[in-house]
Amino acid sequence: MRRDGFVVLERLITPAHCDAIREETARLLKGAGRNAFEGFNTQRVYNVLTKTRLLDDLIDHPRVLALLDQLFEPNYLLSQAQLINIRPGEAAQALHYDDGFYKVPRPRPALGAATIWAIDAFTEDNGATAIVPRSHDWGQSPVPTPAQTIPCVMPAGSAVFFVGTLWHGGGGNHTNSNRLAFTAQYCAPWLRQQENFFLEVPRETVRILRPTLQSLIGYSIYPPFMGMVDSMHPKRVLDA
Numbered sequence: 001m002r003r004d005g006f007v008v009l010e011r012l013i014t015p016a017h018c019d020a021i022r023e024e025t026a027r028l029l030k031g032a033g034r035n036a037f038e039g040f041n042t043q044r045v046y047n048v049l050t051k052t053r054l055l056d057d058l059i060d061h062p063r064v065l066a067l068l069d070q071l072f073e074p075n076y077l078l079s080q081a082q083l084i085n086i087r088p089g090e091a092a093q094a095l096h097y098d099d100g101f102y103k104v105p106r107p108r109p110a111l112g113a114a115t116i117w118a119i120d121a122f123t124e125d126n127g128a129t130a131i132v133p134r135s136h137d138w139g140q141s142p143v144p145t146p147a148q149t150i151p152c153v154m155p156a157g158s159a160v161f162f163v164g165t166l167w168h169g170g171g172g173n174h175t176n177s178n179r180l181a182f183t184a185q186y187c188a189p190w191l192r193q194q195e196n197f198f199l200e201v202p203r204e205t206v207r208i209l210r211p212t213l214q215s216l217i218g219y220s221i222y223p224p225f226m227g228m229v230d231s232m233h234p235k236r237v238l239d240a
């Protein structure tokens with residue numbers, strides 16, 4: 001991960017778990033992207049924590065947390081999570097790096113990190129995430145070209161983990177089948193998350209999440225007191 005900016009973790013969840021996610025997702029996937037970046041032939045499901053419990057184990061998978069522990073101070077956060085279904089005919093997404101919206105010049109340590117989970121196997125043709133190995137260390141320039149990418153080919157149930165400074169993009173889907181993926185992005189504990197989980201996830205849902213997930217969505221403190229509620233730990237609101 002430190003050398004290449006990414007690492008592929010093979011077969012972390014079972015084929016049965018992938019099937020269950022695919023089945024559950026079928027009722028959630030609607031419409032298509034609103035712009036070329038979302039993908040006019042790509043379906044996305046946002047706010048997954050209020051819609052299904054089948055992704056919880058992916059978000060706080062111990063292998064993922066072990067890598068995040070190497071990158072960030074304790075109480076790092078989930079920044080956003082979504083399902084991404086790249087449909088036949090979709091063009092390759094523009095290359096980008098995920099923590100680019102924190103306008104801190106490169107080169108710099110990553111401020112975020114991401115997983116992209118292959119719920120369907122990722123192949124060269126079906127839209128496997130295209131990554132630019134070692135680009136996480138690049139400065140403000142250059143901007144990579146598609147010729148510099150490699151496809152993250154991996155079996156279903158695997159995840160690619162990469163740091164927030166790594167250039168990548170969704171691949172084009174040149175097959176007749178969908179490419180279903182799940183992505184979770186994380187950030188350092190002192191940064192603003194992309195999703196506003198406090199408004200998004202009702203308290204009764206937060207109460208049934210396990211403590212790791214509660215902490216990841218923001219029911220945690222960056223010491224000494226960032227995240228406080230009325231001078232107390234934010235988890236106190238769950239007892240109210």
Ligand SMILES: O=C(O)CCC(=O)C(=O)O
Nearest residue numbers: 084116128129169170171
């Ligand atoms: O779907 C993928 O493989 C990557 C998607 C991505 O990077 C994004 O939408 O920001």
